[in-house]
Amino acid sequence: MSPATPEPVSTRPEGARIGVSGSGTLATIRRGLSLSPELTRGFGLTLALAGAATVGKLAVPVAVQQATDHGLLAEGGPDVGHVLRLAAVTAVLLVILSVANFLVNIRLFTAAESGLATLRTRAFRHIHDLSVLTQSTERRGVLVSRVTSDVDTISQFVQFGGIMLILSIGQIVVVTALMVLYSPWLALTVWLVFLPMMLAIRRLQPFIGRGYSRVRERVGSMLGALTETIGGASTIRAYGIQEITRTRVGAAIEEHRDAATRAQWRSVSVFTLGMLTSGLAVAAVVGVGTVLVGRGLITVGEAVAFVFLVQLFTQPVNQATEILNELQNAVACWRRVIGIIDTPADVADPEPGVTSPRGPATVDFRGVSFAYPRSGRVLHEVDLHLAAGRRHAIVGETGSGKTTVAKLMTRLQDPTEGSVELDGTDLREISFASLRQRIILVPQEGFLFDDTLAENLRFAAPEATDGELQAAVEELGLADWFADLPDGLQTPVGQQGESLSAGERQLVALVRARLADPDLLVLDEATSAVDPMTEVRVQRALERLTAGRTSVAIAHRLSTAEAADVVVVMEQGRVDAVGHHDEVLASSQTYQRLHASWAAQRKDAG
Numbered sequence: 001m002s003p004a005t006p007e008p009v010s011t012r013p014e015g016a017r018i019g020v021s022g023s024g025t026l027a028t029i030r031r032g033l034s035l036s037p038e039l040t041r042g043f044g045l046t047l048a049l050a051g052a053a054t055v056g057k058l059a060v061p062v063a064v065q066q067a068t069d070h071g072l073l074a075e076g077g078p079d080v081g082h083v084l085r086l087a088a089v090t091a092v093l094l095v096i097l098s099v100a101n102f103l104v105n106i107r108l109f110t111a112a113e114s115g116l117a118t119l120r121t122r123a124f125r126h127i128h129d130l131s132v133l134t135q136s137t138e139r140r141g142v143l144v145s146r147v148t149s150d151v152d153t154i155s156q157f158v159q160f161g162g163i164m165l166i167l168s169i170g171q172i173v174v175v176t177a178l179m180v181l182y183s184p185w186l187a188l189t190v191w192l193v194f195l196p197m198m199l200a201i202r203r204l205q206p207f208i209g210r211g212y213s214r215v216r217e218r219v220g221s222m223l224g225a226l227t228e229t230i231g232g233a234s235t236i237r238a239y240g241i242q243e244i245t246r247t248r249v250g251a252a253i254e255e256h257r258d259a260a261t262r263a264q265w266r267s268v269s270v271f272t273l274g275m276l277t278s279g280l281a282v283a284a285v286v287g288v289g290t291v292l293v294g295r296g297l298i299t300v301g302e303a304v305a306f307v308f309l310v311q312l313f314t315q316p317v318n319q320a321t322e323i324l325n326e327l328q329n330a331v332a333c334w335r336r337v338i339g340i341i342d343t344p345a346d347v348a349d350p351e352p353g354v355t356s357p358r359g360p361a362t363v364d365f366r367g368v369s370f371a372y373p374r375s376g377r378v379l380h381e382v383d384l385h386l387a388a389g390r391r392h393a394i395v396g397e398t399g400s401g402k403t404t405v406a407k408l409m410t411r412l413q414d415p416t417e418g419s420v421e422l423d424g425t426d427l428r429e430i431s432f433a434s435l436r437q438r439i440i441l442v443p444q445e446g447f448l449f450d451d452t453l454a455e456n457l458r459f460a461a462p463e464a465t466d467g468e469l470q471a472a473v474e475e476l477g478l479a480d481w482f483a484d485l486p487d488g489l490q491t492p493v494g495q496q497g498e499s500l501s502a503g504e505r506q507l508v509a510l511v512r513a514r515l516a517d518p519d520l521l522v523l524d525e526a527t528s529a530v531d532p533m534t535e536v537r538v539q540r541a542l543e544r545l546t547a548g549r550t551s552v553a554i555a556h557r558l559s560t561a562e563a564a565d566v567v568v569v570m571e572q573g574r575v576d577a578v579g580h581h582d583e584v585l586a587s588s589q590t591y592q593r594l595h596a597s598w599a600a601q602r603k604d605a606g
């Protein structure tokens with residue numbers, strides 16, 4: 001089999017896709033609650049307060065019945081005193097009920113906000129623990145939407161829905177009990193009118209739930225499309241592809257609108273059904289109630305109280321349907337957030353991890369093969385030794401596996417087969433903290449945050465004083481560049497460093513690496529051209545940075561390969577040759593080809 005042919009390999013769950021939890025509704029709620037313990041803390045008291053408030057709602061219909069039967073229609077004429085006393089007691093009860101309601105709301109808000117902040121933090125931290133590869137299987141916007149808008153939806157449900165669902169059911173039971181007490185026949189009438197609607201809603205529920213799940217997915221895709229477009233604004237403008245981009249974003253927004261409209265349609269239909277049923281129930285109560293009063297089976301007060309009771313019955317029935325919608329929606333979101341938390345961190349911090357002692361670093365690849373998910377092998381049984389304190393350059397055609405080697409060396413990914421060792425210890429056994437002290441990857445485009453230069457440098461050494469930052473700059477021979485900056489260390493770098501030139505951003509990355517002071521420095525050499533003055537500065541800084549340190553550069557320039565102590569030539573996922581520039585130039589046809597093409601380019605440029 002030729003090396004270029006992808007071989008089927010049994011892969012570990014490298015870069016596992018971030019999925020959606022597949023557990024059932026109850027299991028999802030249970031898991032969701034266990035991930036945010038604040039949600040259930042003190043729930044008993046909240047429930048008791050809410051229960052008292054619910055029972056308190058019966059005060060009005062009971063007072064109406066009592067006032068009618070024993071006040072207005074009292075034997076011997078209306079008893080105003082009795083009615084006023086009843087009104088006073090009811091008013092006091094209503095004040096107590098309002099205070100209880102207020103406390104319930106405050107307690108729910110507080111619990112929901114702190115519980116969901118915990119969930120957000122957990123999900124966010126876990127995204128960070130996932131391998132770069134896993135992260136890149138999802139569009140960034142989709143992940144953002146899971147941590148933000150999905151958690152918001154859960155929050156809406158948890159704040160009101162959860163407890164309201166319990167209370168609504170409680171209210172239906174309590175109201176039914178009072179109705180049966182007043183008149184079993186009228187109670188039966190109300191239930192008979194509502195029963196078909198309740199059954200219909202049960203059948204419609206899954207349908208509504210699916211609608212909301214689709215809305216959540218579309219929110220994620222829409223955010224994904226929007227963040228990509230905003231992040232790639234300059235490329236879009238440069239290639240004049242605004243129209244295509246607008247169409248893509250437009251399509252995502254349109255799909256969301258469509259899904260949201262459908263979901264709302266379903267939910268409004270159920271709501272309307274509820275309204276219609278409650279109207280019919282009142283009509284039925286008035287009709288049947290009049291007959292029953294006429295036959296002397298119930299009192300006038302009881303009949304009037306029933307109109308209020310129907311309302312107290314309708315409200316939770318309608319509310320319960322709405323809350324069930326919200327529940328479906330929240331469970332869909334919970335599944336998505338739990339999906340993040342349950343995605344295995346395939347590049348995990350070992351427990352307990354070994355601390356690798358500082359000092360000159362050697363690296364060994366032993367029979368390393370690697371396959372990306374859904375790709376064939378891209379590295380084939382690579383054996384490689386990198387000697388301490390030497391400058392290495394990895395060269396090869398595009399796609400030959402240079403970056404993959406760098407990712408394995410820095411443990412951004414683990415090998416599918418074989419092992420990578422640092423001073424004889426498998427990288428998988430070394431704690432992240434120790435690894436990050438010893439190995440640093442300087443990417444082509446180091447990420448800069450929208451802050452000052454000093455704060456961006458401090459990402460490598462949070463404790464560093466301004467003096468130490470300044471010293472690092474000087475050590476790399478960049479004092480002249482620094483002197484040119486308008487505000488020195490306090491110069492703002494702009495969003496993603498856009499206020500600096502590409503070359504200056506490379507310099508910042510090198511100073512960061514100097515501050516981190518690793519034993520092994522892995523450099524993805526920048527391919528973007530910079531002005532000659534900055535180029536000289538970059539080269540000078542690189543020379544100083546790599547002096548006496550084990551370094552590996554993914555070399556895109558002939559000069560880097562020529563200046564290295566050791567050149568590693570990659571060819572279609574295998575190591576083709578290792579040696580000094582002169583040696584590999586003599587022995588490797590791949591290197592000869594690369595060299596010839598570089599030399600031609602240099603001649604053209606000159």
Ligand SMILES: Nc1ncnc2c1ncn2[C@@H]1O[C@H](COP(=O)(O)OP(=O)(O)OP(=O)(O)O)[C@@H](O)[C@H]1O
Pocket residue numbers: 133372373375378396397398399400401402403404405
């Ligand atoms: N995330 C990924 N998923 C699937 N395949 C990938 C992924 N990243 C890289 N590859 C494939 O792995 C192979 C090696 O890629 P790698 O980036 O290591 O090559 P490279 O030599 O660094 O290339 P370049 O010089 O263009 O950066 C290529 O065939 C590439 O298409």
